[in-house]
Amino acid sequence: MTESDWVVGDRDRLTFDAFCDTHEKAWIGFARARLRDDAAAHAVVELAKVRVWEEWTRILRAKIPPSHAWAILKEEIGASLAGMMMNGEPLPTQPSVPGWVHSVRTAAERAQHLMETQGGNDQLYAALRRLSERRHDVIVLRYLLDLSDEQIADYLGTTQANVRSTVSQALDRLAASLGGRRGAGR
Template identity: 30%
Template sequence: MATITTASEDFDAFYSATAKRLVATVYATTGDLAEAEDAVQEAFVRAWQRWPKLTREGDPLPWVRRVALRLAISTWRRTKGRMRAHFRHGPQRDVPELSADRVALMAALRQLTPDQRQVVVLHHLLDLPVEQVARETGASNGAVRTRLSRARKVLGERLTENDKAFRGELSGKGAIR
């Protein structure tokens, strides 16, 4: 009985320490908060089912993150049409307004391929080294570096365009310069 309680407490502590950051990671990858929350929840359910094995093998976070990202991307691919309808009709009225920087970043991330977006999130938002990103994505180090390079180019162009448009809009409305 003590083993079950200890495993449960260990899992609860792991969940508490990692869930929010994992949701943020998956959200940054997919652009859909609800899908990110669902994928992370399902990944933690699967982790609990394998908890003894995952903890014996070391840190369970990379496994949970990989499962959550794969679930989210699979769901994203299946529900692409539904997401288009959501964005066409706009956000729900009770959702708090996002900062212009966050909106610009999420729009720029959507311009990337799913593979590029995943490596950008893992490397730049989670500060994982290229080698670990390669292990988690199943790609070679060279492929990860190539995806990062191409993604940085696209992001640099998009974020610069958004920044110029935003500054032009502000100066045209007489805002503080």
């Protein structure tokens, strides 16, 4: 290996580390929301980071690198849940309504998206679980992790307009599930 090979390798590692520093908070937050366990979330993110590093040169050539890393994270979360099932471990449950349900309700009500809904927090949590994977992801990324539409679009490999549309659809579904009307009084 020549000296220039080392420099390129170091530069790639620095770029990778900066990329991970930028996205790790969102990755951990999302993994925590799915796995309901801080230690499991951190472990899954570490596994995802190893895979992202293994594919780093390919990811850097991608049009939207964060979306490739996001796909790897979701695969690792799925593998973790599958591993729990195969080992006979109980899947993560939440004995009470998680705090992020309150965040979603507060943010949605503030935005007048779930006006006049009749459901309580337990019903909202159940309705969130019934959303499609993409709609659920967008709701968690926007309202729990407080990411911008631009950041969400990068993670999901889509446009900001599509993110806004998906949020709108998700909020419509939530309102319908809770027996309310979306946007009353807007």
